[in-house]
Amino acid sequence: MASTLKPEDSRQVEEAVAWAVANGEPLELVGRGSKRALGRPFQAETVLDLSALAGVIDYEPAELVLTAGPATPMAEIEKLLAEHNQMLAFEPMDLTALLGGTSSEGSLAGALMINSGGPRRIKSGSARDHLLGFEAVSGRAEQFKSGARVVKNVTGYDLPKLICGSYGTLAAVTKIDVKVLPRPEKVYTVLVLGLDPAEAVKAMSAAMNSAHEVSAAAHVPADLAAKSAVSYIKDAGRSVTALRIEGFGPSVERRCADLRAELAGFGAIEELHTMNSRSFWLEVRDVQYLATPVQDPVWRISVPPSAGASVAEELSKLDGAAWFSDWAGGLIWLQLPASTDAAAREVRTAVDAVGGHATLVRATTDVRAAVPVFHPQPAPVAALSRRVKESFDPKQILNPGRMYAGV
Incomplete structure (x- = not known):
């Protein structure tokens, strides 16, 4: 005990x-x-x-x-x-x-x-x-x-x-x-509806490269958008690509209007104001769309934003996969019904191909013991990690092995 x-x-x-x-x-x-x-x-x-x-x-x-x-x-x-x-x-x-x-x-x-x-x-x-x-x-x-x-x-x-x-x-x-x-006075969110992953990355990239100081960019496919507590998202019936603008009232309103005009060519446009915006971004922040079923493993995948669409589409082919992306396509949250060694290899093969990394955030104890939780490190980086651990904790007293075996 x-x-x-x-x-x-x-x-x-x-x-x-x-x-x-x-x-x-x-x-x-x-x-x-x-x-x-x-x-x-x-x-x-x-x-x-x-x-x-x-x-x-x-x-x-x-x-x-x-x-x-x-x-x-x-x-x-x-x-x-x-x-x-x-x-x-x-x-x-x-x-x-x-x-x-x-x-x-x-x-x-x-x-x-x-x-x-x-x-x-x-x-x-x-x-x-x-x-x-x-x-x-x-x-x-x-x-x-x-x-x-x-x-x-x-x-x-x-x-x-x-x-x-x-x-x-x-x-x-x-x-x-x-x-x-x-804290920003106002928080507005421009929504572009019905985009596929590739078009969503293009829209998010255009918004991030604009002069409108977008502070967040996420893409939620239709099946997960239907889980939102925000009616505009839940009832959209389509995928939602969201761009957040924050700051003082008049500035936010002007930047939102200009961004809507610039993105009009991508598809139907909607807008959330402060209360609904904050609710929506809390859902994205806390990965609420993948909270259930709680027994299903969840991966946190970091890739170059330009590769986000191709990686998401590749991983969506796995049985039972559900996903959404944040960070303008650079962060993918992926839920799978099971994370066997084979599933983990498929995830990491897709991620390695674009120079990203994948972390198994949620899984049972047995799965976390069998599947590497953190992305395997290249040999030189692993050696550096061991030296850092030895410098701070030579006898491996503090949370030994929590990140990597033997460290």
């Missing part, structure tokens, strides 16, 4: 890791537990529960900086920022429904450890582009910090970029400094 260590401050985190190092005892790092089903399954008899390291420590709206404990609920942070008309511009995903949860349970560190990035990724970047600094305890049981509460910070190695997306395999984070930005 697994035991649990629950430190209340950074000193106790250091002591817990020191005990684990001395005893050769691997630790499973847990904040709020909403993302435990991500990554490879691994054996750890002891849980390092960081849930006590929660709460906003400092928030300066005028400076656009927020400092918080790693287990601070995202819901708490988003509520506080909304009160000051601000936001986390990287749009952290809420994967609760996709992973079979019942309510929003994610934490700030959880979003950073998976390098979360929602539809605004194509304009504002992912989590690693908004992490200013952090404090943590390495697998050597040493406290360290990197970055600072300022945007212009270039001293030393850029460890915030490295720690994001590390899935807790390099360090136990104890404090986080993150950049925030003003």
Whole structure:
């Protein structure tokens, strides 16, 4: 039966890791537990529960900086920022429904450890582009910090970029400094109806290359659009290609009108205003269209946007496949009834052909143990990953094997 260590401050985190190092005892790092089903399954008899390291420590709206404990609920942070008309511009995903949860349970560190990035990724970047600094305890049981509460910070190695997306395999984070930005006054979405994947990529490319500052571009095939809670999407009866425009009211209205005129040649055009727009982009952000059936595996596939249509069409030939794309065609979410070795090979063969990568986001424990969850790394990159792990965690104490076997 697994035991649990629950430190209340950074000193106790250091002591817990020191005990684990001395005893050769691997630790499973847990904040709020909403993302435990991500990554490879691994054996750890002891849980390092960081849930006590929660709460906003400092928030300066005028400076656009927020400092918080790693287990601070995202819901708490988003509520506080909304009160000051601000936001986390990287749009952290809420994967609760996709992973079979019942309510929003994610934490700030959880979003950073998976390098979360929602539809605004194509304009504002992912989590690693908004992490200013952090404090943590390495697998050597040493406290360290990197970055600072300022945007212009270039001293030393850029460890915030490295720690994001590390899935807790390099360090136990104890404090986080993150950049925030003003929340847009209005959010409109131009919809182009009835496009096939290739035409949708052309429309999204035209919008992204326009002067209208499109902040998100997604394509939802008709079968998944019918699942939307937004009536304009649900009742369209056709595929929906969506382009988001944000900012001050008059500017948004003018840019939307101009974009509609430029895209008129692609087909029927509709428009969502702020409330419906926000609802729709939450559906895209949180992959709600593929939330059920919860037992079906879901892949997250990153490819060059120009190759998105061809990869999506190739993978849609697999039995029972359902998909939609984000990031102007560069991100494909794919649901398959089963992810056997054969299915995984087909997915990765299609992705490798265009220089992309595929991650198995949702699957049963047995499938995640049998099928590589993260895209296999080229030998030189795999060797570098091992050296980085050894530098931070030489005895493989922190989430060992969660990303790659033996790392």
